[in-house]
Amino acid sequence: MEFIQNYINGELVPPTGGCYIDNYEPATGKVYSQIPDSDEEDVNQAVDAANKAYEGWKNLTIEQRHDYLIRISELISQRSDEFALAESKDNGKPYKLAQRVDIPRAVSNFKFYATAIMNWSSEANHIAEKAINYTLRQPLGAVGCISPWNLPLYLFSWKIAPALATGNTVVAKPSEITPYTAFLLSKICIEAGLPPGVLNIVHGLGTKAGEAIIQHKGIKAISFTGGTKTGAHIASVVAPKFKKMSLELGGKNPNIIFADCNYELMLKTTVNSSFSNQGQICLCGSRIFVEASIYQKFKKDFVEAVEKLKLGDPNDSDSKIGAVVSKPHMEKILSYIELAKQEGGVILTGGGQVSLPGRCAEGYFISPTVIEGLDYQCRTNQEEIFGPVVTITPFYTEEEALTMANSTEYGLASSIWTENITRATRMAEKIEAGIVWINCWLLRDLRTPFGGVKNSGLGREGGTEALEFFTEPKNVCIQYGH
Ligand code: NAD
Numbered sequence: 001m002e003f004i005q006n007y008i009n010g011e012l013v014p015p016t017g018g019c020y021i022d023n024y025e026p027a028t029g030k031v032y033s034q035i036p037d038s039d040e041e042d043v044n045q046a047v048d049a050a051n052k053a054y055e056g057w058k059n060l061t062i063e064q065r066h067d068y069l070i071r072i073s074e075l076i077s078q079r080s081d082e083f084a085l086a087e088s089k090d091n092g093k094p095y096k097l098a099q100r101v102d103i104p105r106a107v108s109n110f111k112f113y114a115t116a117i118m119n120w121s122s123e124a125n126h127i128a129e130k131a132i133n134y135t136l137r138q139p140l141g142a143v144g145c146i147s148p149w150n151l152p153l154y155l156f157s158w159k160i161a162p163a164l165a166t167g168n169t170v171v172a173k174p175s176e177i178t179p180y181t182a183f184l185l186s187k188i189c190i191e192a193g194l195p196p197g198v199l200n201i202v203h204g205l206g207t208k209a210g211e212a213i214i215q216h217k218g219i220k221a222i223s224f225t226g227g228t229k230t231g232a233h234i235a236s237v238v239a240p241k242f243k244k245m246s247l248e249l250g251g252k253n254p255n256i257i258f259a260d261c262n263y264e265l266m267l268k269t270t271v272n273s274s275f276s277n278q279g280q281i282c283l284c285g286s287r288i289f290v291e292a293s294i295y296q297k298f299k300k301d302f303v304e305a306v307e308k309l310k311l312g313d314p315n316d317s318d319s320k321i322g323a324v325v326s327k328p329h330m331e332k333i334l335s336y337i338e339l340a341k342q343e344g345g346v347i348l349t350g351g352g353q354v355s356l357p358g359r360c361a362e363g364y365f366i367s368p369t370v371i372e373g374l375d376y377q378c379r380t381n382q383e384e385i386f387g388p389v390v391t392i393t394p395f396y397t398e399e400e401a402l403t404m405a406n407s408t409e410y411g412l413a414s415s416i417w418t419e420n421i422t423r424a425t426r427m428a429e430k431i432e433a434g435i436v437w438i439n440c441w442l443l444r445d446l447r448t449p450f451g452g453v454k455n456s457g458l459g460r461e462g463g464t465e466a467l468e469f470f471t472e473p474k475n476v477c478i479q480y481g482h
Contacts, residue, residue: 001031001032001033001034002032002033002034003020003033003034003036004023004033004034004035004036004179004180004183004203005036005183005186006036006038006042006046006200006201006202006203007183007186007189007190007199007200007201008042008045008046008049008197008200008201008202009045009046009049009052009053009196009197009200010049010190010194010195010196010197011190011196012186012187012190014036015036015037015038015039015042015203015204016038016039016041016042016045017037017038017039017041017042019036019037020034020035020036020037021034021035021036021037021176021204021205022034022035023035023090023179023180024326024327025089025090025092026091026092026322026323026324026325026326026363026364027089027092027313027314027315027322027323027359027360027363027364027365028359028360028362028363029327029362029363029364030362032089033180035176035179035203035204036202036203036204037204037205037208037209038202038203038204038208038209039204039208039209039212040208040212042202042204042209042212043171043202043209043212043213043216044212044216046171046200046202047142047171047200047213047216047218047219048218049196049197049200050142050169050170050171050197050198050200050218051141051142051169051218052197053169053195053196053197053198054139054141054142054168054169056195057164057167057168057169057195057198058138058139058167058168060167062117062118062165063118065114065117065164065165065167066114066115066117066118066165067114068164068192068193068194069110069111069113069114069161069164069165070110070111070114071192071193072110072185072188072189072192072194073107073108073109073110073111073114075188075191075192076103076106076107076110076153076185076188077104077107079184079188080099080103080104080107081099082184083098083103083106083153083181083184084098084099084102084103085098086180086181086184087102087103087152087153087178087180087181088314088315088322089180089314090152090178090179090180090181091149091150091152091178091325092278092314092322092323092324092325092363092364093277093278093314093322094314094316094319094320094321094322095314095315095317095319096317096319097276097277097322101154102151102152102153102154103153105151105154105157106153106154106156106157106181108446109154109157109158109161109446110157110161112161112446113161113162113164113165113466113467114161114165116162116165116463116464116467117165117166117467120137120464120467122134122135122136122137122473123135129480130479130480131477131478131479131480132477132478132480133475133476133477133478134475134476134478135473135474135475135476136473136474136475136476137166137467137468137471137472137473137474138167138471138472138474139166139167139168139470139471139472140168140220140221140244140470140471140472141168141169141218141220142168142169142170142171142218142219142220143163143168143169143170143171143219143220143221143222143223143470144170144171144172144173144213144214144216144219144221144222144223145159145160145163145170145171145172145173145222145223145224146172146173146206146210146213146214146222146223146224146225146226146234147159147172147173147174147175147224147225147226148175148225148226148227149175149177149178149325149326150277150280150281150282150325150386151277151281152174152175152178152179152180152181152182153181153182153185155225156172156174156181156182156185157185158461159172159223159225159461159466160172160199162461162466162467162469162470163223163470164198164199165467165470166467166470166471167471168220168221168470169197169198169199169200170198170199170200171200171202171213171216171219172199172200172201172202173201173202173203173204173206173209173210173213174201174203175206175226176203176204176205176206176209177325177326178325179203182201182203183201183203185201186199186201206226206230211237214234214237214238215237219243220243220244221243221244221245221246221469221470222234222238222243222244222245222246223245223246223461223469223470224245224246224247224248225247225248225249225282226248226249227249227250227384228249228250228384228409228410228455228456231247231249231457231458234247235247235458244469245458245459246451246457246458246459246460246461246469247457247458247459248282248450248451248452248456248457248461249412249452249455249456249457250282250384250386250410250412250455250456251282251283251284251384251410251411251412251413251452251456252286252287252381252382252383252384252408252409252410252412253283253284253285253286253287253410253412253413253414253415253433254285254287254288254289254404254405254414254415254431254433255270255273255274255285255287255288255289255414255415255417255441256289256395256401256405256414256415256416256417256427257270257288257289257290257291257294257298257417258291258416258417258418258420258423259291259293259294260418260419260420261417261418261419261439262417262419262439263294265439266417266439267298267301267302267305268305269415269440269441270285270288270302270417270441271302271305271306271309272441272442273285273415273441273442274286274288274306274368274370274388274390275306275309275320275321275368275388275390276442278321278322278323278324278366278387278388279368279385279386279387279388279389279390280324280325280386280387281442282386282412282413283412283413283435283441283442285390285413285414285415285441286384286385286389286390286391287376287381287390287391287393287404287405287408288302288390288391288392288393289392289393289394289395289401289404289405290392290393290394290395291394291395291396291401292394292395292396295392295394298392299348299372299392302370302392303348303349303370306349306350306368306370307349309321309368311354311356311365311367311368312356312360313356313358313359313360321365321367321368321388322365323360323363323364323365324364324365324366324387324388325364326364327364329364329386329387330353330364330366330387332385332387333366333385333386333387333388333389334352334353334366336380336383336385336387336389337351337352337369337371337389339379339380340371340374340380340389340391343374343375343378343379343380344373344374344375344378345371345372345373345374345380345391346371346372346373347369347370347371348370348371348372348392349367349368349369349370350366350367350368350369350370350388350389351367351369352366352367353365353366354366354367366387366388366389367388368388369388369389369390370390370391370392371389371390371391371392372391372392372393374391374393376393376404376407377407381393381407381408382407382408382409384410398423398426398427401427402427402430402431405431405432406430406431406432408454409454409455410452410454410455410456411432411433411434411452411453411454411455411456412433412434412435412451412452412456412457413433413434413435413436413437413452414431414433414435414436414437415436415437415438415440415441416428416431416436416437416438416439417438417439418438418439419439424438424439425438432453432454433452433453433456434449434450434451434452434453434456434457434460435450435452446462446463447462447463447464448462448463449461449462449463449465450462450465451465
């Protein structure tokens with residue numbers, strides 16, 4: 001049985017309290033490693049190390065910081081198969097998906113921010129014949145980065161890379177449900193020669209290790225991705241301390257399909273946007289609104305396409321649907337399917353747990369589920385399920401589609417399918433979401449602002465937004481000599 005270690009002050013160390021938590025492989029339901037059950041003492045050590053390392057790290061040239069980040073990205077890239085296998089085992093996602101999406105994206109995150117910092121400059125404003133103002137963009141100090149389980153290394157590195165690039169040191173906590181690739185990352189950092197204390201990774205429970213990070217006086221900002229309820233708690237702790245925080249939270253994203261769309265492209269993409277990563281991507285479109293004139297055709301074709309998705313062992317190269325992340329999460333998803341039935345929903349396909357033969361017999365598999373016949377205001381259509389469950393609902397007018405799309409407390413992402421660009425841009429303006437995809441889904445450009453409105457979060461990640469978040473602007477005004 002492997003024991004995952006914390007990474008503090010440049011070394012792999014056991015939790016000071018000596019306690020561990022079981023780490024399950026979702027595809028088999030079996031414990032395969034042990035996660036440090038870190039507490040306040042471990043976090044104190046990590047924060048001390050980060051604060052000691054800060055002066056040295058922030059005073060490196062940006063080229064030196066660039067070189068470290070590039071080295072980390074290269075080392076992950078060289079071991080991408082090992083990382084992809086580990087991510088798949090820890091999370092339940094198909095190995096092929098981790099190999100195609102998660103790990104390349106973690107590589108890109110380090111590469112992107114290594115080069116972004118080399119090209120970033122701050123403002124200068126000249127007041128004619130009087131003075132010049134220039135803005136210093138200074139790092140914050142030791143910052144906390146906390147991430148969820150659905151895209152483990154992908155989202156972990158999305159925070160760590162800009163924090164380090166801008167000269168901060170980091171205390172980071174991956175989800176206790178998927179810690180393994182963060183552990184591999186700590187080994188890579190040691191190999192890359194990252195100075196001790198620059199990045200510290202503390203494993204453990206949110207309510208214990210995570211809570212100690214958000215409460216710590218030595219932490220200057222919190223970058224968090226996870227559930228809305230956790231985000232609200234973090235805000236209540238961090239806001240009164242007047243620390244910067246970035247919150248990327250839950251979603252219940254609408255996918256609006258008009259009759260004049262490119263039907264084939266829409267159908268193929270909608271299968272993906274509904275069930276990729278077992279529907280456990282915060283950007284998945286879980287509420288599908290279809291113009292009434294093509295509703296019946298869409299229903300038939302969509303269900304047919306969904307039924308062709310191969311659900312199986314994440315290790316099999318042809319598996320498109322793997323296991324959901326944990327037993328409690330599987331039970332939560334199944335309870336929502338039951339709720340949908342009680343609310344009058346009709347299950348068109350899927351609807352339950354699937355038992356696979358062989359090594360996956362005890363795994364957490366749910367067949368991709370499509371439900372129709374629900375009111376847009378019912379709980380199934382309002383609450384985040386975060387699993388392979390979507391609802392389909394017809395609409396007659398643009399206004400009706402917008403009303404339904406905007407009816408939830410969330411506002412993360414949305415998709416609009418139409419060949420009418422005037423309508424698409426009109427809808428894009430009115431839709432309450434931080435991201436609008438027109439005739440596509442998850443087409444990501446790392447330079448763009450990423451984040452949500454309403455209960456989907458506060459602040460933006462990506463591009464210069466993250467560089468700005470992890471720095472404090474200071475204006476310096478110089479009067480010209482006379
Ligand atoms: P979660 O909120 O339960 O946990 C997220 C992280 O926060 C974990 O590392 C957890 O240990 C930690 N945590 C929990 N309680 C804490 C506390 N009191 N103090 C500090 N840290 C604490 O979320 P999850 O179940 O891991 O992830 C799923 C959620 O994440 C979904 O709601 C999904 O929509 C959301 N998500 C959002 C985005 C986005 O970019 N908006 C991306 C991915 C996932």
